[in-house]
């Protein structure tokens with residue numbers, strides 16, 4: 349890595365290298381317009397971390413820390429740059445006053461220790477709030493607690509540690525707002541009464557969503573590979589359960605993927621009998637082409653990173669001392685965000701996914717260079 353500038357004394361037990369844009373390392377992977385990338389290395393604990401801040405234009409750069417045994421430093425850098433940009437676009441497109449950032453730590457759980465998290469916490473603290481971390485793949489609420497012993501710039505702790513706890517119910521409320529926007533756009537009504545919704549996956553988010561949908565008078569069909577989870581929904585809400593294959597064949601107004609990513613591929617799309625897709629799952633599209641494929645089939649797809657953004661809203665509120673009214677207002681704002689994305693898509697003859705990226709770029713005030721969310725791995 350060229351042109352690095354050491355910042356001595358900032359964090360005594362960490363060697364920190366600050367890199368700014370247009371340096372060799374970025375040219376190697378394709379210049380991406382990141383505001384700042386920070387590399388933290390602490391040989392004593394084995395910490396090797398990269399924090400990427402894409403933008404703080406709209407607010408502090410919020411994004412989780414991913415612990416992953418990357419095969420090389422380059423792979424880690426490429427991933428963190430991709431993920432941080434995706435977080436920035438997600439927050440901006442959803443109308444949040446947050447920037448976008450992400451961090452990766454190279455390794456697996458075997459390298460973790462209280463000392464490592466403390467050192468990492470000090471690294472985050474040195475950024476003075478420009479970057480706020482949270483849980484992501486490989487990290488836990490307990491890690492966030494340890495990080496929080498060294499910095500206030502962390503969210504996603506458990507309620508016992510003054511955190512806001514599970515974001516799933518909030519995420520489900522956000523999905524409902526996105527569905528109401530779709531209903532308004534397609535059927536000129538915000539009401540979901542009588543709307544037939546097929547929910548694929550009734551875990552933490554899906555089950556909360558089913559409850560809300562039933563409250564709204566929707567007609568709900570569900571599927572889950574976990575029979576007990578499916579049975580529970582049938583028992584509690586009287587909804588119909590079908591097999592995990594048949595859920596994609598259900599004639600319905602809205603299909604709501606709430607399980608794992610990649611549910612929508614060419615084969616599945618060719619069988620869909622819905623008018624819109626609005627779900628919480630991350631990375632619902634199997635490939636980039638599936639976005640266009642859905643549009644060609646006449647199915648309106650609300651980008652997953654907008655439909656599920658309430659998870660981010662919920663954890664971000666930890667910073668403000670969690671004001672439920674404020675959180676509700678922000679979650680309600682997903683409705684307007686989806687409507688403006690759908691309008692933009694119609695106006696500019698774009699897919700909603702591409703329109704969302706344009707909306708985000710307009711808000712951030714600069715053009716992106718083609719990063720998409722389709723394989724973006726954006727996690728709330």
Ligand code: NAD
Pocket residue numbers: 514515516517519548549550551552553554571572573574577592606607608609628629630656657659660727728
């Ligand atoms: P979860 O693990 O609690 O629930 C997932 C459910 O999907 C489980 O019940 C599982 O049995 C089921 N499932 C798995 N494969 C399936 C299949 N092939 N067909 C049908 N069901 C299947 O997870 P969650 O927290 O509810 O999250 C669901 C999705 O939403 C994930 O993609 C997650 O990344 C995303 N998301 C969650 C949140 C949140 O607040 N929890 C926020 C943003 C995005």
